[in-house]
Amino acid sequence: MDKRGGISGGSGSSGEAEVRKGPWTMEEDLILINYIANHGDGVWNSLAKSAGLKRTGKSCRLRWLNYLRPDVRRGNITPEEQLVIMELHAKWGNRWSKIAKHLPGRTDNEIKNFWRTRIQKYIKQTDVAATATSSVGSQSSEINDQAASTSGHNVFCAQDHAMETYSPTTTSYQHTNMEFNYGNYSAPVAPVTTATTTSEYPVPMTVDDQTGENYWGMDDIWSSMHLLNGN
């Protein structure tokens, strides 16, 4: 079952408004950003309709809050943030939005994913290690408290190498010769073999100094919005 596949909401023979699902396209992102920049957010269902997006209000809200907001921070969770997450999770449990409020620029979804992938793995490993050395099983909360009370940086790194090497896949509009990737979104793209062809796109791209790859960052998108809006 693919929850993210294309248009859903009926066979298409009816007059029902079709609802798009799955990864957001760059066009949709631009529409949403532009609309919110001009009208503000909120009342998401009507916003989706007014903006002409074939998306549910929920989907628009999620996309905006988790990704398109200008103050969203991307990239590595810092050791300090790791500590905060662990401390607050020990205190509040899976109250991700509450935890996210204490981490400016981080979203509940990001923290939730971080917890599930990194910290739960760490807990699992620690749990296995604990049961291996002792017949007494340890509970997650105990581990949380233990880890949360650990001062200093890279609390996981000593035992979890993945923490050190954590390098999230880019969430920018990354451009290669074949296609550009936007998180999971992968769209056919006009063949771009020269730098000049980037002007075909509404968004000026950034060139990575190290890889030489072109990509669209959020800054690029926002600057393009100013262009589109005539600022």
Added chain:
DNA sequence: AAGCTAAGCAACCGCCGCGCG
């Protein structure tokens, strides 16, 4: 080089609470 597996993450789903008529 090809196939397999695990990790990472975007996005959807279902539920709940709140405000409003």
Added chain:
DNA sequence: CCGCGCGGCGGTTGCTTAGCT
């Protein structure tokens, strides 16, 4: 009080990709 719509939240899914065999 009740029903409805909306926003918010936590859980879950599945696609992509990197690493390994």
